[in-house]
Amino acid sequence: MASTITNTVRAAGPEVRRGEIVARAETAGLRLVRFLYCDNDGIIRGKATGIAGLKDRLETGIGLTVAMQAFTMLDHLAPVEGMGPVGEIRLVPDPDTFVIAPYAPHTGVLLVDMETLDGKPYAADGRAFLRRTIERAAEKDLEIVAAFEPEWSLARQVDGAFVPLDDGGCFTTTGMDAAQDVIDEIVAALEAQGLTVEQYYAELGWGQQELSIRHAPALQAADRHLLYRETVRGVALKHGLYASFAPKPWADQAGNGCHLHFSGWNRERTVNRFYDQNAPYYLSELGKQFMAGILEHLPGLVALTCASVNSYRRLQPQMWASAYRVWGPDNREGALRLASTFRGHEAESINIELKSSDSSANPYVALGGVIAAGLDGIERRLPLPPPVTVDPHTMDEKARQAIGGDRLPQSLKEAVGKLKRDRVLTEALGDRLATSYIAVKELDIDAFAGADEAFEFRQHIYKY
The missing domain is CATH 3.10.20.70 (Glutamine synthetase, N-terminal domain)
Structure with a gap:
């Protein structure tokens, strides 16, 4: 950041x-x-x-x-x-x-x-929920600054099927060239709305893109993600293309995450409170507690951040999508990645990335849940487990268990079950929002359980 x-x-x-x-x-x-x-x-x-x-x-x-x-x-x-x-x-x-x-x-x-x-405020409004968690954090002189970092796939429709735009490969200029006209217009459209573009590259999957925009205070970050999604899809349509933010648009291609970067500042946004120049990795005690709270609640939290039936096709080991409840410095297989800082700007740039997140989530609910979990870690002074500096899937099961690095839920049904038993998250959501949110997810689970895989892929690929 x-x-x-x-x-x-x-x-x-x-x-x-x-x-x-x-x-x-x-x-x-x-x-x-x-x-x-x-x-x-x-x-x-x-x-x-x-x-x-x-x-x-x-x-x-x-x-x-x-x-x-x-x-x-x-x-x-x-x-x-x-x-x-x-x-x-x-x-x-x-x-x-x-x-x-x-x-x-x-x-x-x-x-x-x-x-x-x-x-x-309507009790079932996700934006109101995020406002409440922002206010709770402010009581602790803490303001979360965040950026949603989405991946998405460009496709054409051929004989009723969605077909990837290209097979150019990860970070290749051939991938960039295949999408250059639509990307150029997307960048111009984002900038025209005050959404500053940070980076762009072709990603691993066929037709897959990653284009990040600048961070902002939590509410604006969630707002910007909605505007971003609308802009990308709208511009793509003008070019006869379809932009899919679905977590797993095709079974044989890389999934689309929406990694959530965040840092914790004082209310004046002059001091990054997650920074300690004398601590390992420059991570402060407050930052450790916030991360520990997220890891503590992650089994239920993923029902908010990986919010569709399709999400759990992406959330698999050795897919760089995070399948285990661990953290590590620049570990892209951990659920939480402590991002490396910029040399000479360590205090400003230290931030944490939640990889167990995708664009099927409501960004207000997802970010509000992350803040609620992090605040619980601060309030209870939860200790952060040791960092993992290898692929957690290669670790011995006993070694993972010793640090609480258990496997994340493998289905939306399992995640919703964990959410229902997580009092910190459900009480933060409030009864009206929690009840309606869970009811919606449970109806999705039932609907897709009675259908085949083709139905799942078809319904997700352009709903998100």
Whole structure:
């Protein structure tokens, strides 16, 4: 993670901000503005307002049935009490998230908070959950700065099947060349929305890409991941291509992760509290405790970060995707990788990478869960197990057990079972969000258990 941390919060009041948005929308000739959210199954959904109603809807929001937070990726309605045909919430936009969508004609985008009709946060809203964990961390003079680092696959549709764009190979210039036109437009579209591109390369899988954007405070990092996903898919479509963020789009190709990088700063974001110049690997005691909390809760946490049935085809040993509950310095087979620092900028650049994470997750729920687990480690002063500096799959089973390096859940069903028994995570989520989230996942599990592999791959490859 780079060394510069900027505060993007605007000082202007809500009324001024709404006026600015309307003026920008009119000047840009927008006809629609999308109000977008991420549901409990990691699907980006929303509604759009016409430009004539934008000013009012910036304040009042757009109505949404309460049933939507019980919808699955297959558009099945999970049986959750109070999430049926009766009742409504409001999608109320956050003015600081407004962008003009370069991939959609005459269209703007706003990300929303879900609110009850009396203006209170909706208890099943993942964005509200992340806000709560941010506030809890702030009480400890801790602000999490994060970056989602997604991999994704470019494909064409041939005779109804998705076919990888190329077979260029890992880090090859032939892979870059095959995708250069669409990548160039994606970079321009991201930069136009204030999303600074850090790195790009062709990844291991056929048609697989990795393009990272700059880190941000936790809420903005999750917001940016939604805008990123929308931009990549939208631009790809303009080129006649399909961008898949599915964890495992094809059985015989590398999976798509969404590695989550994070560091812990003071509230002014002037001091990286995970840094200690005198400690091994420069990792402070606070950083160790935060990591220990994540490892402690990881069996249930992966139900939030590896959130689809398809995720567990990727979460396998010796796939560089992390199958064991261990950590290590630059160990890409560990669930937590302590990233190497930049020489001369150690204090600013020390950060941790959660590899057990993919883009089928709701980023607000995933990051909120990570923070809740880390805070539990701090509050209980949990010790961090010894680092692993080899592939954990090659270790003797007794050696892994001695450091708590057990195998992570091998299915969404197993992970959800662990989540249901993790009181720290379920209490942090709150009853309404935990109940609806688990109900959605359990309905997915049942739906895919009764279908073949072809159905699973077909349903995941372009839902994410």
